[in-house]
Amino acid sequence: MNASVILAAIMLISLVIYSLLGGADYGAGFWDLVCSGPRKQGQRDLIAKAIQPVWETNHIWLILLVVLMFSGFAPAFSAISVALAAPVFLILLGIVLRGSSYVFRAYFTGSVRTQLYWGKIFSISSSLTPLFLGIVIGAISIDNVRVNDGISENGFLRAWFHPFPLVVGVLSLSLFAYLSACYLTVETDDPALQNDFRNRALFSGFVSMLVAFATYVFAGNFALEIRNGLSRAPYVWLVEVGAAIAALVAFQALWSRSYPRARIAAAAQVGLIVIGWGLAQYPYLVRPELTIFNSASPPNILVDIEIAVALGAVILIPSLALLLLIFKRDGKAISARVDKTVSEAFTRGELL
C-alpha cells in the first residue's frame, strides 16, 4: 500500500478517536446547557463527574491530526488554514473558552453563582465548537475551497458559508450529543438519572437521523461528488450498512435499558459514519483540488512519520492498557488495603 494512503488512514483513525472521545466531551457540554427537570443539578453533577479536567487531553487527537496533516500534506493544511480561517479560528476560540471555563469551574471553590456563570460559558462554547468542526468537514467536501498562491479564490466567507457545510455542522453537534448521552447513562447508578439521559439519547439519536437524511439530500444539490463517493465502491456500502446496524442495535439497547451495550453500539455507529465520510472523500483531502497524492510530502518523509507514529504507538498502547487496567478493574478496596500496607512499610523505611 502507498505511504500516502497509510498516513491518510492514520489521520482518519485519529479523527474517529477524536470524535468518540472529544466529541462526547462537547456533547456533555451541550447537555449541560439544556439541563432541565427535577434532577437538573443531579444531571450537572453527573456531567462534571464524567469529564475530568485531565480529559482535556482528548484534544491531543486533534493536535495529532493537525500535525500529521502539516507534516504529510502541507499544501492541504495551508489551504484549509487560508480559506477556512474563520471557522478554524472560531474552533480555537471555542476550545480555549471551554477548556479554561471547565478547569475554572472544576476547581472553583467560591460562590455558586460564579460557578454557574462559568458553567454557562463552558456549555455554550462546547455546543458551538462542534458546529464549526462540522462546517470545516463539510467545506472540504464540496468544491468551494480553492486557494491559489495563498489567496482564497472564494474569499473568507463564501468558502464555507453555504448550506452543505452548515448542515454538516448541525449533524456533528447532534451526533456528539447523542454519543454523549449514551455514555452518560453508564456513568451513574441512579436509575432516574439514567432514564433522563436515556430519553435524551433516544431524542438526539432520532434528530441526528433526520439531520443525516437532510445532509444526504443537500449533498445531491451541493456535493454530488461526495454523494457519488458514498455509493461508489462495495466497501463503502459495507460501512454504511454497518453504521445502520449499529444504530438499530443502539436504539434497541436504549429502549430496553441495556446501557453498556448502547454505549458500544453508539460509538460504533458514530465511528462508522466518520469512516464512511473518509472513504467517500477518498482520495481528496480538500475538494476539488488537493488529493492525498498531489499534496503529499515526498515518500521518505511519509515513511519516517509513519515509523515515528508506530514507535509512539508501541509506547502508547501498553500505557493506555495499563491505565484502563488500573482504573476500570474491580477490587478497588483490596488494592487500597495492600497499598496502605506497602506505604506504611515505606513510611517505616523498610522498603528502602
Place this chain on the structure above:
Amino acid sequence: MDNLLAARSQMGMSLAFHIIFATIGVSLPLMMTIAEWRWRSTGDPAYLLLAKRWAKGTTILFAVGAVSGTVLSFELGLLWPRFMQYAGAVIGMPFSLEGFAFFTEAIFLGIYLYGWNRVPGWFHLLSGVIVAISGVLSAIFVTLANGWMNTPTGFDMVAGKFANIHPFVAMLNPAGIPEAVHMVLAAYTAAGFATAGIHGWLLLRRGRNRFDEVAIGIALLVGGGAVLVQSVSGDALARMVAARQPMKLASLEGQFQTETGAPLRIGGLPFPDERETKYAIEIPHGLSLLGFHKYNALIKGLDQEPQSDWPNVRIVHICFQIMVGCGSLLSLFALAGGWLAWRKRPLTEHTRFIKALVLVSPLGFVALEAGWMVTELGRQPWIVYHLMRTKDAVTSMPNVTITFTVMTALYVILGVLVVWLLSRHVIAAPETKQIEHPEVLI
C-alpha cells in the same frame, strides 16, 4: 496595525503565554516527584502534602497547556500558511513526536493523580518520574522545531523549494540541541525560583512552618541547580550562534563593525543609525573569547548585511542584557544559598536570605521571556533563517488585528484564572488536620 505586525503579535502573545504555562507544567512534575520520594523515605507528612499540591498544580497547567498548545498548532497555519506549506514537511517530525510525549504524560499523570490508592508505592513514584520525563521531552521536541528555523538543515533548495528532505537531520539541527537544553534548564530555573519565592513570602507572613520550609528546599534545589548549569549551556549556545548566525550574535551584542578581538558589552544602548552601541561597559576581547574561545577571533558585525535586513537591534540587545543579567544574579544567589546551607543552619532561619529570595524570585521568568524575545526577534526579518522572510509567510486573511485582539483578551483572562487557581489550590496554607493526619490526603 498592518497584517504582518498583527500576525507576529498574535503569535508572540500566544507563545508568551504558552511558554509560561508549559514551563510550570514541565517543572512541577519534577518537584512533585522529588517531594513524593522524600515522603516515602522520611515519612514526613509535609512532603506528602506538597506532592499532592504540586500534582494538582501540574493538572491545572497540563489542562491549560493542552488548550494553549492546540491553539498554537492551528495558528502555525492560520497565521503563516505559506511557511507551513513549504516547511511543514521539514519540521513535522518533532511536532509528531511531541504529540506522543504529551500523550504519555497525560496517561501517567492520570495514574499519578487518581492512583494513590490503587497502585503500589514504587509504581506511583515511577509514574511521577515518567510524567516529569515526558514533559521534558515535549519541551525538547518543540524547541528543536524552533532550532530549525534558526539553523535550517536536512534538505536541498531546488528552484526555491525544499527538496531531498531528511526529517531527522532537520530535527537534529545545530541550534536545536543547545537551544532545547537551554530551554529546559530555563524552565526549571524560572519555575523553581518562582515557587521558592512564593513560599518564602508565605513563610515570612505565616511564620516558620514545615510545609513552606520543605517547599523552599525542593524548589530552590531545582531552580538553583538548573541556573548553575545554565551558564555552561548558555556558553554552548552562544558559540553555536557565533558560528551559525553571526548576524544574530552581532545584534544581540550590539556589534556594528566587523572586528578581531571584539569587546564584550555589558549594558549599553545600540544606535542603529549611528552604527554604534553607547554607554556600555566594554570588556576588551570579551566577545571573541566568549564566541570562539579565542582572544583575537574575528566577530562579524552588522555591517555585513544591509540595514533593511537587521533585526530590531535595540530591543534584541536590551532583552539579551536582561536575560544575562537576571541569569547571573540568580547564579550568584544560588551560590550564596548553597554556601549558607553548607554552614549547617536551615536556610529558612536566615530571614534576610528569605527576603532576598522573594525579591529575586520573579527574575527566572523575566529571563525566560527576555531570552525567548532574543531568539525570536533576533532571527527577524527571517522566519527561516536566510531562506524565507516572515513577511512572505504571513496569511492573506484580512483583519488579523481582530483575531489578535480577541485572543489577547482571552489569554489575559486565562492567565488571571491560572494564577487564581494556583494560589487557591497549590500554595494556600495547609489545614491543621492535613498536617496532623496526612492519611486524609490519600
